[in-house]
Amino acid sequence: MSARRFDVIVIGSGAAGLTAALNLAQQFKVAVLAKGKLGGGATEWAQGGIAAVLEEEDSFEAHVRDTMIAGAGLNDREVVEYVVSKAPAAIARLAELGVPFNLDEDGDWHLTREGGHSHRRIVHVNDATGWAVAQALENAAEAHPNITLVPDMVAIDLVTGRHTKEFSTEGTVHGVYAYNRSSGEVDTLLAKATVLATGGAGRAYLFSTAPRGATGDGIAMAWRAGCRVSNMEFMQFHPTCLYNLEVKNFLITEAVRGEGGILRHPETGHRFMPDYDERAELAPRDIVARAIDAEIKRDGLDYVHLDIAHKGEEFVKHHFPTIYEKLIGLGIDITAEPIPVVPAQHYTCGGVLVDIHGATDAPGLYAAGEVTQSGLHGANRLASNSLLECFVFGDAAAEHIRANWDGFADIPDVRPWDESRVTDSDEEVVIQQVWGEIRRFMWNFVGIVRTTKRLERAQRRIDMLRQEVADYYGAFRVTPDLIELRNLLEVADLIVRSALHRHESRGLHFILDYPETEKDAVDTVLAP
Numbered sequence: 160m161s162a163r164r165f166d167v168i169v170i171g172s173g174a175a176g177l178t179a180a181l182n183l184a185q186q187f188k189v190a191v192l193a194k195g196k197l198g199g200g201a202t203e204w205a206q207g208g209i210a211a212v213l214e215e216e217d218s219f220e221a222h223v224r225d226t227m228i229a230g231a232g233l234n235d236r237e238v239v240e241y242v243v244s245k246a247p248a249a250i251a252r253l254a255e256l257g258v259p260f261n262l263d264e265d266g267d268w269h270l271t272r273e274g275g276h277s278h279r280r281i282v283h284v285n286d287a288t289g290w291a292v293a294q295a296l297e298n299a300a301e302a303h304p305n306i307t308l309v310p311d312m313v314a315i316d317l318v319t320g321r322h323t324k325e326f327s328t329e330g331t332v333h334g335v336y337a338y339n340r341s342s343g344e345v346d347t348l349l350a351k352a353t354v355l356a357t358g359g360a361g362r363a364y365l366f367s368t369a370p371r372g373a374t375g376d377g378i379a380m381a382w383r384a385g386c387r388v389s390n391m392e393f394m395q396f397h398p399t400c401l402y403n404l405e406v407k408n409f410l411i412t413e414a415v416r417g418e419g420g421i422l423r424h425p426e427t428g429h430r431f432m433p434d435y436d437e438r439a440e441l442a443p444r445d446i447v448a449r450a451i452d453a454e455i456k457r458d459g460l461d462y463v464h465l466d467i468a469h470k471g472e473e474f475v476k477h478h479f480p481t482i483y484e485k486l487i488g489l490g491i492d493i494t495a496e497p498i499p500v501v502p503a504q505h506y507t508c509g510g511v512l513v514d515i516h517g518a519t520d521a522p523g524l525y526a527a528g529e530v531t532q533s534g535l536h537g538a539n540r541l542a543s544n545s546l547l548e549c550f551v552f553g554d555a556a557a558e559h560i561r562a563n564w565d566g567f568a569d570i571p572d573v574r575p576w577d578e579s580r581v582t583d584s585d586e587e588v589v590i591q592q593v594w595g596e597i598r599r600f601m602w603n604f605v606g607i608v609r610t611t612k613r614l615e616r617a618q619r620r621i622d623m624l625r626q627e628v629a630d631y632y633g634a635f636r637v638t639p640d641l642i643e644l645r646n647l648l649e650v651a652d653l654i655v656r657s658a659l660h661r662h663e664s665r666g667l668h669f670i671l672d673y674p675e676t677e678k679d680a681v682d683t684v685l686a687p
């Protein structure tokens with residue numbers, strides 16, 4: 160098939176990708192790719208809301224301070240200040256697009272509170288904020304004549320000089336090769352600028368609140384294209400994922416604790432968080448997750464209890480209608496009984512290194528949202544700062560592309576995808592097996608509490624699987640599962656190498672061999 164050409168290709172249709180696309184479409188023809196349906200990323204699943212300073216008693220300074228405290232000093236202050244200052248305008252734009260944010264009786268924003276925030280500053284749509292935001296962005300994108308939405312298109316690798324007919328080792332990105340689920344073929348999609356907005360890598364872990372597609376594709380693609388990747392050791396574990404043998408990845412929003420939810424030992428009923436931190440249930444989530452992990456490991460528990468029933472039926476149903484409905488369907492009435500919860504992987508703080516404009520190391524390649532390490536989150540993301548990052552950086556990348564358009568390279572002649580030396584796989588079972596192995600050893604050896612010995616065990620397994628996956632990839636035609644597996648292994652490697660590199664405990668990286676925090680906060684930066 161001949162190559163399809165656009166001005167800009169955005170890979171990812173979540174909050175970051177659609178924000179960038181809507182801005183770029185004012186001037187350019189934009190294609191937005193999604194590897195499944197449009198709303199298949201983490202954005203639709205966001206519950207709590209979006210952090211923004213929206214009332215006089217709050218201040219940008221306080222939001223910056225809270226972000227940096229949670230980030231354990233590793234944040235880039237300039238980026239934090241930039242993002243925080245852009246938050247009110249981002250919320251206003253979403254409201255204009257039709258996001259029905261909750262208001263109080265006076266018509267002011269209804270703001271909730273979450274862990275690590277010194278003020279109520281989370282604007283939300285009940286407990287299903289992400290869904291409402293995604294609908295508004297998708298509707299606007301669908302209606303835009305300059306945007307072509309391309310679902311079911313699984314990006315495989317970025318097109319660089321190595322893929323051109325001339326061949327060069329020059330690192331400019333000219334688009335992407337992608338597996339088209341409808342035709343089963345690999346398409347070549349070319350553009351002068353490409354924006355990666357592919358979300359996180361949570362599915363590298365056995366238990367994760369992230370959607371099935373969070374396999375770190377963008378991080379792995381950028382790495383293979385020559386971009387640096389940073390701070391991958393900082394994997395965020397959300398303290399309260401529902402413990403249920405059927406439903407394995409349903410989040411119980413931090414706003415439940417923000418509204419008075421209490422964590423208790425399931426056997427004694429003891430409220431244990433004050434034993435760990437004076438901020439109790441509202442300590443930053445790395446502290447709460449480690450406390451729950453410690454209770455579970457010490458007493459051999461399956462879960463701990465999160466109790467909001469004392470707030471009364473009307474309050475609970477009003478504030479958390481989605482969680483109430485979901486759990487009543489599973490036989491748990493949260494207005495009358497506690498919720499069994501466990502920590503689970505939730506957010507990828509590290510990623511493709513970008514500057515304040517969302518530019519990566521590769522000319523022509525930008526990135527925004529969870530796929531990046533922008534300097535905002537540091538060693539631990541403050542709750543509800545990530546959707547905000549998507550809106551601010553999606554916009555920043557688009558603005559920079561528009562301002563620098565004349566400097567982008569013309570699209571060269573590119574070789575089509577070559578399938579001449581591969582056949583259809585006759586042992587798909589290998590993919591499932593390796594996929595399961597990775598997720599299990601990442602959970603057991605590279606989880607909430609780490610040791611050098613466990614990290615080295617994980618590294619040895621990765622080294623062994625690398626050859627196996629490379630052989631498989633070299634021999635067989637690509638499928639979506641194979642594409643994801645190859646990426647999952649790449650990001651597992653980046654996580655473990657980054658974790659082994661950091662000889663201190665800071666934020667989300669807690670390692671028993673190095674329990675102290677060093678005086679100077681230094682990013683981990685891996686170069687291909």
Ligand code: FAD
Pocket residue numbers: 170171172173174175176192193194195196197198199200201202203204205206207208209210288289312313314315356357358359368369370372376377410505506527528529530542543544545546547549
């Ligand atoms: P996503 O929304 O994850 O979108 C990724 C997109 O990339 C998808 O369209 C996907 O199809 C596409 N993609 C991926 N790989 C490929 C590929 N190979 N080819 C083509 N397309 C590809 N944050 C908050 O700020 N507030 C919250 O309340 C909140 N709650 C959360 C609740 C849950 C359960 C989870 C999991 C996360 C939550 N977060 C929250 C985090 C936040 O939702 C995410 O960080 C954010 O939505 C990421 O947006 P994104 O645009 O970067 O990526």
Ligand code: SIN
Pocket residue numbers: 205206207208411412413414506541542543544545
């Ligand atoms: C939550 O609602 O607890 C998730 C918020 C977030 O991840 O920012």
